Amino acid sequence: MNIEKLKSAHKLLKEYKYELGKIERGYTNRTLYINLGDNTIKEKTVTQLMKDKFIGGKGFGLYYLWNAVTPDTKWNSPENEIVIASGPVGGITQYPGSGKSLVCSLSPLTGMPMDSNVGGYFGPLLKFSGFDALELQGKADKDVIVFIDGNSGTIRIEEAPEEAIDSHILGEQLTEMYAENEEDKRNISVVSAGSAANNAYIGLLNFTFYDVRRKQIRLKQAGRGGIGTVFRDKKIKALVVKFAGVKGNLNNPADQSSINKAGIKLHKEIHDLDDKQNRMRQVGTANIIEVMDQYDLLPTHNYKFGGHPDTYKISSKVFTSMITQNTPDGCWYGCSMSCAKAVDRFELKTGPYKGQKVIVDGPEYENAAGLGSNCGIFDPYAILELNFYCDTYAVDTISYGTLTAFLMECYENGIINKEITGGLELNFGNSSASLEMLHQMARGEGFGKLAGLGIRNLKRIFVEQYGADPVFLNDIGMEQKGLEFSEYMPKESLAQQGGYGLTNKGPQHDEAWLIFMDMVNNQIPTFEDKAEALHYFPMFRTWFGLNGLCKLPWNDIAPADNKLTEEPAKIPDHVQNYVDIFNGVTGKKIDKNELIVQSERVYNFQRIFNIRMGYGKRIHDAIPYRAMGPVTAEEYLSRQERYDKQLKELVGFNPEGKTTEEKMAALRAYRKDQYEKLTDAVYKRRGWTMDGVPTVEHLKAIGMDLPELVEVVKKHL
Amino acid sequence: MKVLKRKPELCIACHACESACSTTWFKEDNAEKSCIRIKEGEKENVIVSCTQCGECIDVCPVQAITRDKNGIVRINKSICVGCFICVGFCPELAMFMNDEYIEPFKCVACGQCAKQCPTEAISIEQE
Numbered sequence A: 001m002n003i004e005k006l007k008s009a010h011k012l013l014k015e016y017k018y019e020l021g022k023i024e025r026g027y028t029n030r031t032l033y034i035n036l037g038d039n040t041i042k043e044k045t046v047t048q049l050m051k052d053k054f055i056g057g058k059g060f061g062l063y064y065l066w067n068a069v070t071p072d073t074k075w076n077s078p079e080n081e082i083v084i085a086s087g088p089v090g091g092i093t094q095y096p097g098s099g100k101s102l103v104c105s106l107s108p109l110t111g112m113p114m115d116s117n118v119g120g121y122f123g124p125l126l127k128f129s130g131f132d133a134l135e136l137q138g139k140a141d142k143d144v145i146v147f148i149d150g151n152s153g154t155i156r157i158e159e160a161p162e163e164a165i166d167s168h169i170l171g172e173q174l175t176e177m178y179a180e181n182e183e184d185k186r187n188i189s190v191v192s193a194g195s196a197a198n199n200a201y202i203g204l205l206n207f208t209f210y211d212v213r214r215k216q217i218r219l220k221q222a223g224r225g226g227i228g229t230v231f232r233d234k235k236i237k238a239l240v241v242k243f244a245g246v247k248g249n250l251n252n253p254a255d256q257s258s259i260n261k262a263g264i265k266l267h268k269e270i271h272d273l274d275d276k277q278n279r280m281r282q283v284g285t286a287n288i289i290e291v292m293d294q295y296d297l298l299p300t301h302n303y304k305f306g307g308h309p310d311t312y313k314i315s316s317k318v319f320t321s322m323i324t325q326n327t328p329d330g331c332w333y334g335c336s337m338s339c340a341k342a343v344d345r346f347e348l349k350t351g352p353y354k355g356q357k358v359i360v361d362g363p364e365y366e367n368a369a370g371l372g373s374n375c376g377i378f379d380p381y382a383i384l385e386l387n388f389y390c391d392t393y394a395v396d397t398i399s400y401g402t403l404t405a406f407l408m409e410c411y412e413n414g415i416i417n418k419e420i421t422g423g424l425e426l427n428f429g430n431s432s433a434s435l436e437m438l439h440q441m442a443r444g445e446g447f448g449k450l451a452g453l454g455i456r457n458l459k460r461i462f463v464e465q466y467g468a469d470p471v472f473l474n475d476i477g478m479e480q481k482g483l484e485f486s487e488y489m490p491k492e493s494l495a496q497q498g499g500y501g502l503t504n505k506g507p508q509h510d511e512a513w514l515i516f517m518d519m520v521n522n523q524i525p526t527f528e529d530k531a532e533a534l535h536y537f538p539m540f541r542t543w544f545g546l547n548g549l550c551k552l553p554w555n556d557i558a559p560a561d562n563k564l565t566e567e568p569a570k571i572p573d574h575v576q577n578y579v580d581i582f583n584g585v586t587g588k589k590i591d592k593n594e595l596i597v598q599s600e601r602v603y604n605f606q607r608i609f610n611i612r613m614g615y616g617k618r619i620h621d622a623i624p625y626r627a628m629g630p631v632t633a634e635e636y637l638s639r640q641e642r643y644d645k646q647l648k649e650l651v652g653f654n655p656e657g658k659t660t661e662e663k664m665a666a667l668r669a670y671r672k673d674q675y676e677k678l679t680d681a682v683y684k685r686r687g688w689t690m691d692g693v694p695t696v697e698h699l700k701a702i703g704m705d706l707p708e709l710v711e712v713v714k715k716h717l
Numbered sequence B: 001m002k003v004l005k006r007k008p009e010l011c012i013a014c015h016a017c018e019s020a021c022s023t024t025w026f027k028e029d030n031a032e033k034s035c036i037r038i039k040e041g042e043k044e045n046v047i048v049s050c051t052q053c054g055e056c057i058d059v060c061p062v063q064a065i066t067r068d069k070n071g072i073v074r075i076n077k078s079i080c081v082g083c084f085i086c087v088g089f090c091p092e093l094a095m096f097m098n099d100e101y102i103e104p105f106k107c108v109a110c111g112q113c114a115k116q117c118p119t120e121a122i123s124i125e126q127e
């Protein structure tokens, strides 16, 4: 790697000097605006309104995005922005999971605001460099790098023609280039995309942190919704922040002591209980693969089924033996949950980096399920190879897995064939075909390029060009609002169907994951119970994104006596920790109820933002039938006993003597009706009309009746 | 390797060791700033102190904790980021912190406490 040569090819487009900031109670009270079209760099003041109503993180991101775009703005319009922000709590080092960056942009897949929560050091280092958020607007002519030096107060936009595009190389190159020496590398974080993001709509962003033990960069992904595609469309090659001098009190919190106390308490809990609970420190989120299979929740063959006899081949035990053990794998300092697992010295068998030994950041559960079981692939090596290439090429593993599963079902049904795929035999289980399609996506060639447009576009193209049946495609294409579903089988949990369908950005489980509460433990039997859960949990989880926090340390570990509490699913003790650390940093005095209201404000803002962009109504909350029940006889027959029993007991339809088609139709009518009833109940609980529009009264009640919001909703009431 | 050895059955909970330690390292007689702590029990007192086992070395995200050439586990405060994982993960609960400081502290087997112990409940030994 000849770094000097790469560097000497840089051309300075703009340099900007700024006064170093001071962080007061979690806020620098300043954000950074960069326009890549005309190389404007300026500072903006954080207003009291922003702090009161939007808190920070994705709240700030959505706020700036709202001000930047119009209802006509498309993902590739120059005025679309990418906003990256930490949050007031972000950057504390004592409480596990406090280093997240929140990224917002209009999505190429959904046309609506997308938000993504990502680890790595960028957000906290940006804040320590003096900025609560970074707005990127406009488009550069040629590939550029934005460099922020938080110690000298310098920002540079540099043309950078020669560096690699793929993240695992680019991240190393830039870390090497901007660090003064080995010691300095930990002070650098790089944000980059990859070659597939030049073509596909499912491009992601990689955020690095430097792993001091492996002496290599690690990659964490802002995966969902194609923000990496927007990044490359703006011709940004990378963002680099450098800040030396991280300490545990840089947020200048109001009360360090309460933060320390909560943090140490959770460290102890993780130390004492993680081995007995989720084994996050050993295998990260992949710990649940076989559990999902056992409960018929692991998507297999494009969500036809919830389990497979071959799951043992990709169980957490298999991955545990491949993952390097006993290293502090936190994606920010202080995360003792340490889920950022990696397989070291993995030898690639395909593609441009064939033969190289690389670090695979993962596998996370979503990758094993999406790239693996959902595509009928039960080969752990193939999953790791797909995982690696998705990351470095900047492909969202969830969208990739779900759309490949869709394509495989289309292929097996003859909707597409070898001629159309250019020779790819996309049968379930064909990992070589999946890998080749991924390499094509990165090269911008062939069927892989087409696949990168995402399921919504593919459905349209298959209908228009190959005469496919639109009803069937809409049934089996697991996307909603344009975004591919994440990897849980929601068929048997109505609440989870709502957890996927009644979301702001699309079917992603980060708003609500209610399958166990609903289906396994039967804790939320009525529509009202489910609606309450579909109010509380999305609001509670939104709050992580306002503050620069990770969700995992909330409920992937629980205190020993959690089961004895009144509401174990909420993990009341940890909710109190969050109240304590928020108050500890900001000096405010919120309680657990005000915490929910803080989220409600931003959640409703995002809903109204969707409406402003022409979406966000009830019709957009409908989900494909594959998410609700058996589309095909094959699916029905595979769980016939269960479905027959439900017909008899729940639907009041006697299955005896009926054809499978008749039974499927009866079940379908029932399940669709259930989803509508759930939607009614949830809208009511959330203070929305039956068309899904937040009412003015509700906005008043939560203190979010801002004139620009009222103006939008009024047109729809 | 030098280690502080404990014989809790001899401890009379006079807390002289805590005073000696905090005075040595923090110039203050304050048990909350001592690297050795005496927990008074009904039957027996418990002496909490570091065994130099080194588990904290592996959990530190920034490699601020290392074993020196004498086998003593030491914290490099200049690179510590104050996460306190080591405090939560010490099997002896012998990694301490105090809200006045943003880095933790621990026993380095200097022996000042042992010198003050009237019953020889603690002593520095070579392992």
Ligand code: SF4
Residues within 6 Å of the ligand: A096, A097, A098, A099, A119, A329, A330, A331, A332, A335, A336, A337, A338, A339, A340, A550, A551, A552, A553
């Ligand atoms: S739990 Fe995992 S993802 Fe969350 S902050 Fe910790 S290491 Fe990062």
Ligand code: SF4
Residues within 6 Å of the ligand: B049, B050, B051, B052, B053, B054, B055, B056, B057, B073, B089, B090, B091, B092, B093, B094, B095, B106
């Ligand atoms: S502080 Fe604790 S973990 Fe570290 S060496 Fe001492 S006893 Fe072991």
Ligand code: SF4
Residues within 6 Å of the ligand: B059, B060, B061, B062, B063, B064, B065, B075, B079, B080, B081, B082, B083, B084, B085, B086, B087, B103, B104
């Ligand atoms: S508190 Fe300091 S020494 Fe302890 S684990 Fe964290 S960074 Fe390392």
